[in-house]
Amino acid sequence: MNRTEDTIFALSSGTLPAGVAVVRLSGPKAFDAATALAGDLPIARKAGLRAIRSRNGSVIDQALLVCFPGPASFTGEDCVELHLHGSRAVVSAVYEELSALPSLRFAEAGEFSRRAFENGKLDLVEVEGLADLISAETEMQRRLAVEQSFGGQSVLYRSWADRLTRARAMIEAELDFADEDDVPGSVSDRVWLDMGDLYAEIEQHLGSAKAGEIVRDGYKVVIAGPPNAGKSSLLNALAKRDVAIVTEIAGTTRDILHVDIDLEGYLVRFFDTAGLRETGDLVEQEGVRRARIAIEQADMILELEEIDSVSKHDAKLPSTNLLRLGTKLDKHGVSPNYDLCISSRTGEGLEQLRGRILEELRRVWTGSLVPNRQRQVQYLKEASQSVAEALNGRELDIRAESLRAAASSLGRITGHVDVEQLLDVIFSQFCIGK
């Protein structure tokens, strides 16, 4: 039997026990299955209270039922939601009844969204956005996911693909009618002007990919510096709990620890590292090696040093996005030798430190319409490269072919590669003096 014709069910709400558990059904037998459990069904898209009964007639629970006839449903198929009381026992008794019905089975991971995609309810970008929306933890992650899951990003990609297809139609018309004298001569010029604009737009959008990555995966701030500078103490102060071991012994930290902090809606990931120094200790050497790798991958480095300490270290740190912090302000006076002086003990300077990081983040953030997955970035790069090839090409037919390639790269992002259809429509309306 074709598995896509099965009717699937799963718990769509969170971990049990809970006040309410929503079990969702989708597929051709969804309404039959719900009728078997509830006796009869409420009218479409209206909630109705029903006793849910087992095969032997005993009541399992009282539940709200909502029916969504396809195609006006999440998956595009007939769907039913059962809003049950959220205990493990209720849900497993309902599962048992559903499993006993012919051609009903438990859904596989992502199968509801998969069906929604296959039935044209969601495109790939929207599916990815939905996954991000469900796992969003910060305000910025939520905003990004909303733009993606409700079509904002897809509209942009589709409008680009349409422009490419139109441009190609113009070029091909020019090729076809090249011998005739009724071809408007400036058509081609206008097309290439627009393609130049499009190239700039895609490049600008690609330029914001870093912001997307930062919002999704977090802004990486690495706390570095010589042993005993107070790195682990700063991590603990920022986290407001004892994450890292702090002692007065130089070389305490070896492994890299990290703490995620929500800074005004941005996810910031702070890394505590081993103190940078030459050492004979094998374990500490490994710690220093790891610290250097973390420093290389950082979006921002906090270079800590006890204020005006005599033992200046000479570890070379990248100078871009480096903030020099003088530590243990409670023991020493403020010194002009640092960007900022702080005390992890009293908390002095920490608010300013958060402010500095936030300033950076706000500079990076360019709005929520950004590519934020490697897959999207990859295809956007391909598209941009093809447009550049078209702009710089010589033979008109090869240039048109590059435009086609660009449109299909964009189509792969959303999963819509049917630009050929649009091309047909455009051509059928196209008439040059005929």
Ligand SMILES: Nc1nc2c(ncn2[C@@H]2O[C@H](COP(=O)(O)OP(=O)(O)OP(=O)(O)O)[C@@H](O)[C@H]2O)c(=O)[nH]1
């Ligand atoms: N007075 C004062 N002491 C501090 C402050 N921050 C850290 N210390 C002390 O400095 C010592 C070293 O602190 P750590 O946080 O372990 O320093 P570290 O840079 O992580 O050291 P390593 O992991 O060994 O490289 C400890 O004794 C801390 O109590 C501060 O703001 N004020």
Ligand SMILES: [K+]
């Ligand atoms: K220490």
Ligand SMILES: [Mg+2]
């Ligand atoms: Mg430490």
